[in-house]
Amino acid sequence: MDLRPIEDLPSEEERHAIDAVLRPAASAREGGSPEGPEMWAAPGPEGRRDLLLPALRAVQARAGWISRGALGEICRRLGIPPAEAFGVGTFYALLSFEPRPPVMVHVCDDIACRMAGADDLCAEFEARTVPEGGHGTNTGLAWKRSPCLGRCEGAPAILMQRAGDAAGDLSLAPASYRDVEAETSGDGRGPGDEPPVPQAGEPALRLLRRIGRVDPSSLDDYRAHGGYEALRTAVALGPEGVIREVKDSNLLGRGGAAFPTGVKWEAVARQPVRPHYFVCNADESEPGTFKDRILMERDPFALLESLTIAAFATGSEQGFVYVRGEYPLAAERLEAAIELARTRGYLGEDVCGEGFRFDVELRQGAGAYIAGEETALFNSIEGRRAEPRNKPPFPVTHGLFGKPTGINNVETLVNVLEILRIGGQAFARVGTEGSTGTRLFCLSGCVERPGLYEVEFGATLREVLDLAGGIPGGRPLRAVLLGGAAGSFVGPEDLDLPLTFEATRAAGVSLGSGVVMPFDDTVDLEWILLRIARFFRDESCGQCVPCRVGTVRQEELLSRLKAGRAIGSREQELAMLNEIAAAMRDASICGLGQTASGAILSGISRLGLFPAGAAT
Amino acid sequence: MTAVPVGPPRRLIELTVDDRTVRLPEGSTLLQACAAAGVETPTLCYLENLAPVNVCRVCMVEVDGSRVLVPACSRPAEPGMTIHTESARVRLARKVVLEFLASSVDVSLAPQAAGYLERYGAEPGRFGTPAPPAAAGVRGGAAPGEHEASDGLAAATVAQPVSLDNELYVRDYSRCILCYKCVEACGVDAQNTFAIAVAGRGFDARISTEFDVPLPDSACVYCGNCIGVCPTGALMFKSEYDMRQTGTWDEEEQAVTDTICPYCGVGCTLSLHVQGNRIVKVTSPLDNDVTRGHLCIKGRFGWESVQSRDPTGA
Known part of the structure; x- marks a missing residue:
């Protein structure tokens, strides 16, 4: 393989970042003195290609973005064609191939965070810094909306990517604009205190037994x-x-x-x-x-x-x-x-x-x-x-x-x-015959005590919700999202559903990754369906046609229903949605496309969202 | 003379395709099984001289016992399998996948697409009016994991300006169905040049050089093997593109003549496509023992010298 390298050279800091992941280049053959393409030959086509992502991450962390020179250096050292490395790098949302400020704040606007005020947080960023995605010159900071950051129990959450020598990335929840200011001016609280899990100290815990009791560094x-x-x-x-x-x-x-x-x-x-x-x-x-x-x-x-x-x-x-x-x-x-x-x-x-x-x-x-x-x-x-x-x-x-x-x-x-x-x-002997042991459930959304709960299999949805204190303010329960975006919605009539593999399967839903997210009667569930559709469109890898285009068509269709501007009748739109869903479920390569319609269809069939008359 | 491959004898296996029993050698694919049963299977990303990537999903078939449909092009045939190619599930999946493609990509120059769309009764227009084309460079710089919100009334497409950055071929990515064939041909399946790869993610995934640089700044060696495998006309000889622009391209008027490339001793077969006594493009037969359909820049593009001697001076 005779690769044509990028001729640009990395900066000193980029080279140091790369050296920290790949050992320093020793010889001209390995890119030690890359004065010209003729000096260089690939050390081996597939030698340590697995170090590509770590090297890209290292440059991103040090410089805040990946320049031509940095990509070129990584490719020379690993013997990877630049076009392929660029194709790999541009797959990931936390890597940038354009210059950007040293601090990039990802503001989670996914389901739980939105219910906890993510829109207000985004508005504050918009007002105080630069437009979303804009590259702030005066603030040294840019921001953008993000899918779920996995901090739902403390929503709203942000992730700060901080370029430089020692800063490192930081995930904060709950987060405010003030926290970001404090972190960037050097008097932040860092990751902050870690609250005990809600069931801390209970003797029956198996998976959470040590959480909060054991020193994670010892x-x-x-x-x-x-x-x-x-x-x-x-x-x-x-x-x-x-x-x-x-x-x-x-x-x-x-x-x-x-x-x-x-x-x-x-x-x-x-x-x-x-x-x-x-x-x-x-x-x-x-x-x-x-x-x-x-x-x-x-x-x-x-x-x-x-x-x-x-x-x-x-x-x-x-x-x-x-x-x-x-x-x-x-x-x-x-x-x-x-x-x-x-x-x-x-x-x-x-x-x-x-x-x-x-x-x-x-x-x-x-x-x-x-x-x-x-x-x-x-x-x-x-x-x-x-x-x-x-x-x-x-x-x-x-x-x-x-x-x-x-x-x-x-x-x-x-x-x-x-x-x-x-x-x-x-x-x-713990749990049920088909679902042995205990299960972790992630409770967030409209729930009194959000957090991580460990429950013996067999407990019903009602019992799990009660464990977390139920719906705040005594409001009525409207729906629960089980299993996350790839899961499905159930309604108040399903509260006695045992959260086991067999019972959920029989009910046509799934436990998925253990998400239990309740919604009260004030939540705009149609917006949540749209957010889920947006999520799958943004996260589809794009490899196979049913998922790459199907997730787009699904989001477009729901946007029309939400705006009350159906093409033809609502019934025609719903029939089309069913066909889009069937093609994604049956013809996609992986589980993402196969489940990208599940929650949406369940929201329509079980919760009666987008009713006739609202959208014609 | 055609070489006859001599390998260890392969066991025959038996399976059922649409109620017909077929026997074929172990290691065959379901696509071959369908062909053996006389069933014509639509394919777009499959090509016999490239490794199957099974991404277009128009060849999906139903296999008894399988939760989802399976791609015929890459799935190995197993003894006793029962395959359905005309079930309601298969027909619906093929129809909707074709609609997805034709509603987002210009497939008007894909030779098989029109037939497939008709065969499955696809209506690509039902997702809304196609959205206007993106400005130059917009799709090439799209960030992964985000997109502009829309009202859903216009159906998103990959429409964008044609990329004209060299004298030999054009890249019209409004016609790209992202079948990965050009990347395979540029890479280990043929050329080992690696000038292009898939970049970006999701609906913004695209064929790209590093940092989207123009082809002359990339590793491209202009072998044109990407054009040879492109199923939709997204990659096209500049000569063909120019004639199409002026309305003079006419395949009915073209004759195809096979000859041997005169440039070196390898002896690749060239298929000269001639219109009006002028060579308008060069291909090579996929089943040719020497080329497997692939050529180099000289065989593919080095024919201008022939025509410059044209006494008419045209």
Whole structure:
């Protein structure tokens, strides 16, 4: 491969940022003295392409945008064609290929934040700084609206991208314009206090047991709270024993697809092809979801221990945790935990002296919901556009780098600690037959005590809402969004629905990522349907036609209904919406397109939104 | 002489397509199974000399036991599969996908599109009046994850000005259905030049050079293999484009003559498209053993010397 490089050179600061991710270039061959294209030859076409996104992120963090010179340097060093690297970089919303001020504020205007006043916050930014997306010259700050930042329990939320040496990104919730001023003038409060989870201290908690009690920066404190006992048990059981316990527990995946975890692990373990990889999907981006962020921020060693057990069971020597780019604190704490675990022998060549090798690398996303789709996540790690792959083949045979790969979401993995602590059969005695154990629910929206709740499977929607104090101000409940934007709406008549996999499936809805977002009678639900349509249009990767165009047509159609300007009759519009939805559901490559109409159709059919007469 | 590939013998598998039983070698695709059953399957992003990317989704078929429809072009055939290509689900999905394409992209020069639209009764106009074209550079600079709010009355399209930045070919991305073929041909499937890639995201995803620079500033070597695989006329010889602009392009009047490229010893087959005794474009047969349809800049574009000797001086 004879690549034509970009001839522009990086600035000193850009080069330092790149050096921090890629080792400093040693020779002209590797781009050490790139005086002319003839001096250069690619070190290898696919050598370390997986470092592309980390390098792009590093330049973005240092310089606030990615220049031609910086992209050119990264491409020279990694042997990647500039057009491809540009194609990868422009996929991610947190990367910019145009100059912009050092501070970029992403103001969440997704469902929960909008109900908590995001529009007012945006208006304040508009009034005090520059128009949205505008590149403020006097303020050194720009802002734009953002999809869900995963801080719904403290809405409204913002994410500040701060370029420079040490600043780093910062997620704040609740956030005000004053907070941003304080942060930019150097007397901000940083991430701020961390309130206890609402159920803190309750003895029945399994997943949240340590949250708020354990020091997330201390491995010793983690051990003092029972940490790394499960790994000891796992080693005693051996890989087959661990898989047997996980299968006995009947643990189903908590990311949305509800696949049996033990079956997945066993399938990976049996693959003769080596190496095996194990990936933790921490790209939680479903609007309304924040459970994995809290687990990672407050109990990072629990995730590392679970991942180590998963790797041990599946014969994986390398693991990855892929954290969404909007979670700077979770990434920082996990990185510190990985470093500490490595120093103390809980990761590395000989884990705990037990004779097996396992190490973990943290990778951060850069603003792309679709990267949470497992095969898109693999592509993102590999330095490609985060476009989902066609399945089959499935990750258990052809996953990360084309090798057998196990992948689970954070909540699923953390359950494994409890399985090994009490045994798979004992684990399965909690919950229902089809839904064993406990489930984390993310409550936000019109609810008295928003936050993360752990509930035994079998509890009804009413019980979960009551646990969070019900609807504020005694207002009547109008609807609940279950499972996020990819989930569905239910009405007050569904309050006795048990929140289990089997009961929700029978009712034609889904638990998804555990979002429970109630709305009272004052909320403009039609606006929420439109926001969901906008979300899917913005987050479609654009690879396949049904999703790329279908999400656009769906949003256009709802905009017309909302404005009362239907093409033809409302009935014709709804018939067309059903056809758009059917094509997306049946012909899209991945779950994004397949579920992009679910919540919208449920809002129309179950809640009676966009009624006849309102739009003709 | 045609080379006969000699490989290990492949087991025959049996499956059902629209109630017809077909037997074909293991490793075949459902597209081949449909063809074996005499069923014609619409395709746009599929081409026999490129790896299937299964993104256009017009070849979707129904497989018993599968939750969603599957792309025939890439799905391996398995023994005992039952395939339906004319079920209501398949017909609806194909129809709506074609409507999505034709309502957002100018497919008037895509040879198969009109037939497909008619076959499935597609009505691309039902999503509203097409929105006006974007100004030059707007789509090329679109940021991922955001878009202008609209009232929904105009149907968004990819319409934009034609990119005329070199003497050999034009890029008319108003006609681009994003089938990825040009990227594949520019990359590992043929040319290994990597001058273009898919950039951006969602409806703003587009074929782009790095930083959207003009082709002469990119890695492009003008092999024209992207033109050779483009199914919609988005990539076109400048000669064809100019004749279409002046209304003189007339495929009825064209003869296609195969010859061997005189430039080097490889011996690629050239198909000369001749109109009015002048070469107007050059292609190569997809099934040619030497080229697999791909050429280099000399074979593809190096024919002006032939015509400059034209005694009429035209």
